[in-house]
Amino acid sequence: MNASEGWQRLESRLEAIDRRVRSLESDPSRRNSFIPYIVDRDSPYTNVDGQYPDHDGQPLLMMSGYSYLGLGGDERVVEAAKAAVEQYGTGTHGVRALAGSIPLHRELEAELARLLGREEALAFGSGYAANVGTIGALCGPGDTILIDKIDHASIVDGCQLSGAKVTRFRHNDPGHLDRRLQDSDDSGLRLVIVDSVYSMDGDIAPLPQLREVCDRHGALLMVDEAHALGVIGRSGLGIEDHFDYEHLVDIKLGTLSKGIPATGGWVVGSSRLIQHLKYAARPFLFSAALAPAQAGAALAALRILESEPERVTHIQNEAARLRAILNEAGLQTGLSETAVIPLIAGSDEGAYDLATACRKAGVIGIPVVSPAVPTSLARLRIAVTANHTKAHIDTAAEVFIKAARECNLIEA
Template sequence: MAPKLEATRRRIDALESDPSRKNSFVPYGIDRHSAQVELEGRKYLMMSGYSYCGLGGDERVVAAAKAAVEQYGTGAHGVRALAGSTPLHEELEAEVARFLGRESALVFGSGYAANVGTIGALCGPGDTVFIDKYDHASIVDGCKLSGATVTRFRHNDPNHLDQRLRAASPDGVRLVVVDSVYSMDGDIAPLPELREVCDAHNALLMVDEAHALGVIGRTGRGIEEHFDDTVHVDVKLGTLSKGIPSMGGWVVGSPDLIRHLRYHARPFLFSAALAPAQVGAALEALRILDREPWRVAHIQDQSAKLRAVLTEAGMRTLASETAVVPVVAGTDEQAYDYATACRRAGIIGLPVVSPAVPNTLARLRIAVTARHSEADIEFAGQALLEAARECRLIPATAAV
């Protein structure tokens, strides 16, 4: 064990050589009424949060969480199959299904659990899962635990998926799993082309909408709406911890699918139900999102503006077209330097380094939320460019 612990210590010590370079596990003081956080007495604009719809501190959501605690107490008292189901859990599942236009839904303890549980319940030895190279770790872990054969295809490359499906065994379940929006790149899966390939090879298509709910589609309903509801997904799943500011994961589909998951998804069967406060908050946030689609439009407008400012000045934002705006710095060390310079300029932009991303494409993962005002986004753009000039990522003369 010792060599492993020592290797971790050396790597983290090198990246965080002084306190101003420490970016992970920093206990930011959160002001739930703004997009600002506090650190050591100074306020910063948080530009790396995941609360896309800006509802984390919303009075209505907070009140709903409190009301749920008042009525049901703090814990769920067990797994859903035994003592853990309350009317509130069922209300949330009905709301998730309604919001996403499906007949049924199931809510898990987290998005991670939803992926692991769903893949494991649908596939096992003798089946094949085809995953995009950039799929989230919970999809990868779900595949490993399922015991199915796992095949990776190149990122957002339906032709490569086609080749992989041709080469694979025709027997058993063939499940293709992609993220709707990729969490580190902010690009969107090419759903129509993927659907075509799946249909040609008798494969099921599952999407993880973790970064899509509340973010893409005209009203934030995710990837099907983004493609004008012309393409159907077989299994849709996501989290209640990003656009919806709570905890939990969800799956929507046919009543048969949901019944199967209830009885076979192990993280659902063997892990406690969501606590009432989380359920109450998620339910209220979904209802607000339904009534306030301006949040989605705001995220889309402001992230497009931010991308334009950055790319015009010569920064790379890769193929981002969503609220997730990666700003490439280069090596892991450059990303840490850039994050530190951004902090000096007044914003928190957290670095994403290898092995999460290739070590030539280490970046700040910037995210635009409905909590950011237009002035916040302008400020963030200026700060990102000022820091980029300081780190020599762009010439000192680059336009702001």
């Protein structure tokens, strides 16, 4: 078999993706994927000049961004990134275990550990790498991992790569987890993994009940705080803060690219756990170290989170208000109880219809379709940030409701 035969066999897979994109983005006005947004640093507005035939160049209100704390353009964060580049350059000299570590990495890790109440922390190149690396370093053949049915893809991939047996339990259902653990092999390590805030639904894992179940069966509990840091808890410190507990999580990790406006991932825990991950987490050991600018920006943002808790309070209050307005109008927002608010449209095409109508009215709401969500639950994934004023929320709500009526999702 020569290379041309191999390409022929691959062609059907390439065609499937192409056909799906063309069906959802059937004309230029329906484009929603891989749009290069021109961001306004000081506001939640963005622009997409040249992307749409019907766009007149006016700024659009971004309602689907991840920068929960609104710090992406904050001058203090930008200056910290610049200072890191001035001191250390644009990159490092390799992986952390060799010549890639710089003092800024240790400063960032010490701040993460202190803020989150653990002995030590470890910074990865991404949240995805943190999940895959941590799972693979802790589990292998003979072990059992139990994951929530809608855990993030990075958790699923880490489980599959680990070689451990993987069992799923119903979403946010401690009773079902209890039965799964009862039926599982207890001869090896058993690790339960959940998201603290689910990125497409905006609901929160029932941490106290999960902890109780894990303790009953001698299982460890790992929680991904990607969409929780800066979002839930009185101080924005995640799920333990939310439930007013100090230590209910055995292994806690997250990202530096959501509430914290940089890139990277983190794990916090005991000194012995972090020491193990340094030598056994392959994405950490064999990937280039976190770039200085990202480490500097993340460190500055963490300090702002601690010193300005009013940002978190604003997010929580405005998210609750937006949900109430939308629900009163008849829009479905699922089980959301955080800054993440799904606007359920139903079909994939319906989600694209709704997104297109919203954009034409001046608001960006990005559609999420199958297989990322169930086929009948395609939605716009909305996120409230500290940069959204009450006026912005009112404007967005008005546009969402009007667009939903145009798309026959709610009664006129």
